[in-house]
Amino acid sequence: xxxxxxxxxxxxxxxxxxxxxxxxxxxxxxxxxxxxxxxxxxxxxxxxxxxxxxxxxxxxxxx
Numbered sequence: 001x002x003x004x005x006x007x008x009x010x011x012x013x014x015x016x017x018x019x020x021x022x023x024x025x026x027x028x029x030x031x032x033x034x035x036x037x038x039x040x041x042x043x044x045x046x047x048x049x050x051x052x053x054x055x056x057x058x059x060x061x062x063x
Contacts, residue, residue: 016057018050029053 018031026039027046037049 014057014061016054018053020046020050 014033016031016033018029018035020043021028021030022043023039025041027041027043028039029037029046029049031050031053035053037046037053040046040049
């Protein structure tokens, strides 16, 4: 069973839509730009991967 947990922020740079999807006992983070993180057993860590990705985009836009 797979369940998507939306992690989108309407203020995210460039309209990126990042989400965490559960696949069995793993949580996978991915973004509409093609970025993805390794599958994690920790949902919290997958959410942090998404947050770090979005933060890096903000840094790129600012600087």
